Amino acid sequence: MYGRDVLAGNWRRPKKGQIPQVPAERDLVVEDPDSGFCGAVVACDKEAVTLEDRFGRRRVFPLTPAGFLLDGRPVTLVRPAASPTGGGPARSASGSIAVQGLRARVARESRIYVEGVHDAALVEKIWGHDLRVEGVVVEYLEGVDDLPAIVAEFGPEPGRRLGVLVDHLVAGSKESRIAAAIESPDVLVVGHPYVDVWQAVKPAAVGIPAWPAVPRGTPWKEGVIAALGWRLDPSEAWRRILGSVGSYADLEPELLGRVEELIDFVTAAPGDD
Structure with a gap:
């Protein structure tokens, strides 16, 4: 009475035409x-x-051909164009007003140091536009054990400031x-209070309920990778998180708040504090 099974066959291969590409x-x-998960692109x-x-639950999916349904029809999601259109000013990833046609400012003598390459990548992804507007370079330390010597070598002075972002900066810690x-x-x-900058990414963004507790000595x-059941090495896991x-x-x-504080500090004119 109802005809053939509507789910039979390959739904990813339409009878006519091609599957459209839709900017995400x-x-x-x-x-x-495949999973039935339905949600808005964030x-x-x-x-x-x-x-x-x-x-409010989030999940990450690969951008595979014909990988999604839009209004019940298969589509291929593609990365949207970098320059948004529409009303209102364009915003950077940090929420600041994007400077159109930006040419990076000549780098200041002041610097921001972060602990590791993952910290630097995350700061670049969110604040990269702002940092180029301000001419601020971010470098990573590979740990903070030698921070006093690194600061002495840098030679901070008015107009040549140094901002440092440290992981796990809580009372009583080594840091x-x-x-x-x-x-x-x-x-x-x-x-920030987190053991690693991974934890500064909201769990919902990664598609997990919470960052797992890791026993001391591990x-x-x-x-974290083992507790989440990911079959990834740390570099692959970080790419997924980022x-x-x-x-x-x-x-x-x-x-x-801490990154914004550092940007304000290293870009302040002498005597503005």
């Missing part, structure tokens, strides 16, 4: 047919798209003791 613009609602990079459903040894008024050391990144970040909304406030 923010708030576009699509469905992953982030997209060249390899994956992050969807958020009506309960807090190292930071306390820095006394120059032209150096600002701030930090390498943190490897412990790919799920689309804007400042995907980061915890404890990181957002």
